[in-house]
Amino acid sequence: MSVDQSTVRRIARLARIKVSDEEVPALEGELNAILKWIEMLNDVDTGNIAPLTSVVETSMKKRNDAVTDGGYPDDVTLNAPASDDHFFVVPKVVE
Amino acid sequence: MTNLTDLTIAEARAGLAAGDFSASELTEAYIEAVEAARVLNAYVVETPDIARQMAKASDERIAAGTAGLLEGIPLGIKDLFATKGVHTQACSHILDGFKPPYNATVTQNLFDDGAVMLGKLNMDEFAMGSSNETSYYGNVINPWRRSNSNAALVPGGSSGGSASAVCAHICAGATATDTGGSIRQPAAFTGTVGIKPTYGRVSRWGVVAFASSLDQAGPIARDVRDSAILLQSMASVDAKDTTSVDVPVPDYEAALNGDVRGLRVGIPAEYQVDGMPQDIARLWQQGAAWLKARGAEIVEVSLPHTKYALPAYYIVAPAEASSNLARYDGVRYGLRVDGNDIIDMYENTRAAGFGKEVKRRIMIGTYVLSAGYYDAYYVKAQKIRSLIKRDFDEAWNKVDVMLTPATPSPAFAPGEITDPVQMYLNDIFTVTVNMAGLPGIAVPAGLSEEGLPLALQLIGKPFDEETLFRTAHVMEQDAGFTARPDRWW
Numbered sequence: 001m002s003v004d005q006s007t008v009r010r011i012a013r014l015a016r017i018k019v020s021d022e023e024v025p026a027l028e029g030e031l032n033a034i035l036k037w038i039e040m041l042n043d044v045d046t047g048n049i050a051p052l053t054s055v056v057e058t059s060m061k062k063r064n065d066a067v068t069d070g071g072y073p074d075d076v077t078l079n080a081p082a083s084d085d086h087f088f089v090v091p092k093v094v095e
Numbered sequence: 096m097t098n099l100t101d102l103t104i105a106e107a108r109a110g111l112a113a114g115d116f117s118a119s120e121l122t123e124a125y126i127e128a129v130e131a132a133r134v135l136n137a138y139v140v141e142t143p144d145i146a147r148q149m150a151k152a153s154d155e156r157i158a159a160g161t162a163g164l165l166e167g168i169p170l171g172i173k174d175l176f177a178t179k180g181v182h183t184q185a186c187s188h189i190l191d192g193f194k195p196p197y198n199a200t201v202t203q204n205l206f207d208d209g210a211v212m213l214g215k216l217n218m219d220e221f222a223m224g225s226s227n228e229t230s231y232y233g234n235v236i237n238p239w240r241r242s243n244s245n246a247a248l249v250p251g252g253s254s255g256g257s258a259s260a261v262c263a264h265i266c267a268g269a270t271a272t273d274t275g276g277s278i279r280q281p282a283a284f285t286g287t288v289g290i291k292p293t294y295g296r297v298s299r300w301g302v303v304a305f306a307s308s309l310d311q312a313g314p315i316a317r318d319v320r321d322s323a324i325l326l327q328s329m330a331s332v333d334a335k336d337t338t339s340v341d342v343p344v345p346d347y348e349a350a351l352n353g354d355v356r357g358l359r360v361g362i363p364a365e366y367q368v369d370g371m372p373q374d375i376a377r378l379w380q381q382g383a384a385w386l387k388a389r390g391a392e393i394v395e396v397s398l399p400h401t402k403y404a405l406p407a408y409y410i411v412a413p414a415e416a417s418s419n420l421a422r423y424d425g426v427r428y429g430l431r432v433d434g435n436d437i438i439d440m441y442e443n444t445r446a447a448g449f450g451k452e453v454k455r456r457i458m459i460g461t462y463v464l465s466a467g468y469y470d471a472y473y474v475k476a477q478k479i480r481s482l483i484k485r486d487f488d489e490a491w492n493k494v495d496v497m498l499t500p501a502t503p504s505p506a507f508a509p510g511e512i513t514d515p516v517q518m519y520l521n522d523i524f525t526v527t528v529n530m531a532g533l534p535g536i537a538v539p540a541g542l543s544e545e546g547l548p549l550a551l552q553l554i555g556k557p558f559d560e561e562t563l564f565r566t567a568h569v570m571e572q573d574a575g576f577t578a579r580p581d582r583w584w
Contacts, residue, residue, distance in 0.1 A: 017449065027455070033515065049482060051478045061337050
């Protein structure tokens with residue numbers, strides 16, 4: 001499988017990365033080189049193999065459903081590029 | 096008196112305990128060495144004031160008889176680990192100005208044991224790279240140079256700053272992380288020792304995520320004993336990381352008993368790749384001969400799916416990265432580049448904030464997870480991963496540990512490898528270990544024809560780091576690797 005320039009633009013949109021028209025041809029070439037190299041996996045018959053879900057055989061950890069952390073909104077918004085009264089500020093999304 | 100920065104952690108610990116010098120004196124010697132080695136670009140931030148405060152506190156605890164395991168030992172911390180109030184940016188532009196109000200579990204463990212922080216170490220952006228050329232803060236330079244050459248070499252990556260700093264003696268030891276080889280490959284390129292522990296041995300809490308099913312933190316150190324001491328402190332069972340495995344941390348230093356009699360050492364046939372440089376092939380045979388002479392048994396084993404590990408990794412790791420890095424949106428932390436609306440702001444921020452290699456991997460990951468391709472790529476890769484793990488599980492019936500080369504070449508020059516796939520091949524011998532969640536250690540074992548360090552890798556069973564340390568320690572003694580780069584910096 002390979003990607004064309006419109007697919008590159010679609011992936012970039014999905015990934016929320018703005019790409020310029022000049023960047024698209026180079027990305028197309030690089031992504032296709034990687035996808036072509038990955039094609040060797042098709043040589044392996046994986047018909048009866050289950051996909052790996054965890055490298056360590058272990059049961060899911062559980063804990064009591066209790067609040068054990070929190071209560072420091074100053075810290076939570078400390079690194080925000082824009083915040084106001086412990087809220088993150090973003091461009092207007094609802095007209 | 097010897098230069099304090101030339102002491103290993105074990106030697107410095109003994110000197111501090113005996114009162115030969117204070118933690119403050121030791122730290123002062125390192126602060127000077129760090130300043131004198133800025134041309135290596137190993138540190139992105141130096142924290143001398145914090146180091147002096149921590150050393151003073153260490154001296155008080157030593158005087159009070161309450162010294163910890165790493166009391167007064169000056170360390171460098173990879174920029175991927177959260178350090179309270181200090182630059183933690185994964186060497187990416189997108190995390191500009193981020194100072195976490197908390198420590199990663201690993202950093203906290205080290206500080207609780209008395210370690211002193213000298214600063215934050217350079218790395219490939221988000222740990223994506225094999226040469227430390229993708230950092231927003233510029234290339235790290237390897238202290239080593241080829242014989243009769245002044246040309247700069249890369250220290251490997253992604254933990255290039257950690258490896259370069261340990262090699263140059265501008266920290267006593269360093270934290271590092273390994274997703275596909277990012278501890279072992281830079282250790283190999285700089286003649287240092289690096290261990291990637293079993294997945295789940297070290298908490299990932301507070302470590303900036305790259306590929307969560309593969310990432311694991313470990314130390315880079317000057318020798319095997321120091322790496323055992325550091326892992327002792329870094330490893331823990333942590334309720335904050337659900338993949339942290341509930342197995343007690345053994346006494347790793349006690350495992351260094353020099354006895355490998357009867358140990359079954361596997362040599363995987365598939366690691367004999369076409370075009371392996373002769374000096375690396377010779378060193379591999381030499382490593383097996385050393386262990387055999389010590390009473391170990393050398394056993395040929397087969398890991399049939401080895402060659403599929405790297406292409407499968409380049410599906411799994413970018414897929415996980417594309418999900419993990421979705422959090423960098425210009426809202427909660429780091430860089431924000433304004434736009435016409437919120438989507439435009441996201442897209443502008445991520446376009447400006449991520450470097451080329453990171454964007455490439457996010458896009459590959461987004462593609463392989465997108466509708467219609469998920470089964471063909473992601474599920475297929477996870478099935479290959481099952482086969483890789485099964486190969487190892489079967490081999491463990493015959494052997495206790497495996498011996499392989501660590502890297503397919505010694506260090507290369509910046510700009511020498513520009514093709515992404517060629518760069519990815521650096522991890523050909525290390526990546527299987529991450530895919531199967533196993534521990535692996537790189538030990539310097541000799542010099543290449545060009546006079547550069549070469550390393551061997553030992554691969555262990557899950558949670559059997561002790562056998563790795565024991566075997567590596569024996570190999571280190573037999574290799575007698577004492578070569579040092581000429582001090583040109």
